[in-house]
Amino acid sequence: MDLLEQFANINFYLLGPYPKGEIGGLCLNIILALLAIGSSFIFGALLGYSRLSCRLYIKYPCIAFIEIVRSTPLIMLIFWFYFFLPYFFGGSVTIFWSAVVSLSIYAAAYQAEIVRAGIMAVPRGQLEAALSTGMSRYKAMRFVVLPQGFKMMLPSFVSFFVSLFKDTSVTYIIGVIELTQTGIIISQRQPDKMYAAYFSMAIGFWLVCYSFSHLARKLEKRIGVFDLESYRPEACRDEFMLLPRRGKIGEEADQSARCIPAGPELKG
């Protein structure tokens, strides 16, 4: 019954103090996740792509960035940007934007990994075939490899969106009024019915996450399961570079010989 009483607060859960103040609640979670994943998409794709590069001065900074961001807790990133964005841009940066920036950086590193694994999962023959029809490297990537790669990345993108959506709840620590914060505010208004507020908070998260993970599962079934986490590509693939070092297809053989360690199938 206490749960039903929470319906009186449904506006606050969904929109926060919206008509009187800034938008908040569940809506803000979705906005944060969408903004972060949208803004980090290009950055993440570039990072993931340049991680495959054979040029060490491109490859190693990207690896360093990705690994550092991936092994730092999200809270730490949020604190970094919460304290140091105002330091660089003056006091005009609101907590909302520092949350968006830190979430985007966090998302970019993870998306880079998804993009890299997606590109590596496209069979090599595809690129070779595209090059042998006379396409330039850019065209081959753009029209042959990337469309197939993105198709395979799609389920991982959706499930990453779910996990990013859950991670937006962390921003409550710096005072963004999203669903967790609204739940806590309501639970403090009525300390005897705390569990009702918490349960309605959980239901809010659960509904959104469940529908998206359901979507991810459906996509996985349609496209074929692509287990990203256990995928560990070892070879470095120079032929995916847009601009190869000497720019001629004829010299590819020795380049790839330098870059790709001989696999077991080559040994015979």
Place this chain on the structure above:
Amino acid sequence: MMITGVKITLILLATTTVTSLCLGTVIAIMRISRIRIFHILGNLYVEIFRNIPGLFLILFFYFVFPEVLPSSIGAKLNAYLYYPVVAGILGLTIDNASYVSDILRSGRLSIPHGQRDAAISTGLSRVQQYLYVLLPQMYRTALPPLGTRMVHNFKNTSLCMAITAPELTWATQQIESLTFRGIEATSIATLFYIVLAGIMVSVIILLEKILKIDVSSITHSKTL
């Protein structure tokens, strides 16, 4: 303060790794089992807790759990000095176990049927089948994603600062508010997280190398 923070973080990491591995194994076995109730319960657990943020669970165990319990126990819990750490362990374990069970289940599904048949034919009981034949293989096949998950779990221990568990992130915030040396404290803490995550990753890669089986023998047995 920093050193106690590191200690508490390590305690959180060690306990949640062990407990979530145990709980995850139990739930993975429940989900595979042919007994209907276990199957449904296991699936329900994963569906519920995979779709709820870990932070919520931690907050739930800290703020709401003592209220739901009978008041005498709740009051004792609230008075307990290290209750934040306990609540953090509970929340992290429940959050992580759902992922672990999912990973282990897919590990179990990748074991060929012949293994179980062989175990039955040598006269092992159900428990023995799991203990001696299936579980070791489950862990081995599931090791790479399991490792990633454990590193993720390690990063999630920093969420416990929301409930004032005195771990590393909380310690940096305290240092910041006491001495205004936020940059130094945050950098050291970040460095610690990066180094420890690196150590965990290399340990997992080492384990993978140690436990690796000769692939050709497996393909051979499959063709038979």
